[in-house]
Amino acid sequence: MNSSKYQVILAQNIQASVRKLKMKFTFQNDNDPKHTSKSTKAWLYQKKINVLGWPSQSPDLNPIEHLRGNLKRAVYRRCPRNLTDLECFCKEEWANIATSKCAMLIDSYPKRLSAVIKSKGASTKY
Template structure:
């Protein structure tokens, strides 16, 4: 494929992070990640959540809830619409705040933070 050379370097430059939710640690999930050569960050159980995507998921959940979808088709459409509405600046702010959130976690020795 013409774009194959563009996709390969991404596998080398990125590490996948997930929490230890049972669906993420299921045998079938681990096998899929391994078979697809996905590098996964080791993440301790019940670690404070430092993953910016969790904040975006919360934003999405709140926006979708306000629109009151009445069926699965509507839910899917609304999710896609609301995901597209999340400003790039929100993503940039979450990524930029990582060091500050990490320092707060370290200061709390892994306990809860305001984040």
């Protein structure tokens, strides 16, 4: 994926999500080149989207990464034999992730972020 495709995905999804949240937010992404490109930065600036500064090589605190880890382990336990199994198991296991798990990851974010700040970007227990 390149920065142009990333911006299309943002345009299709971020503003609808913001309308549902009905609150002020700060957008977080990592230091992937498509996230830090001049065009993506300009797009975010133009849309007045506040972006959290993110030091390179810092721990990945994005809640979706934790969910992906859970998904990967759940799918691995089911031992997919082919691509069809893999796709099916991924969809089933994704649907089985409890909303309470998502809420817990969001609720714990301030603690995790504080731990990273305290460790000056080094690893944490999270």
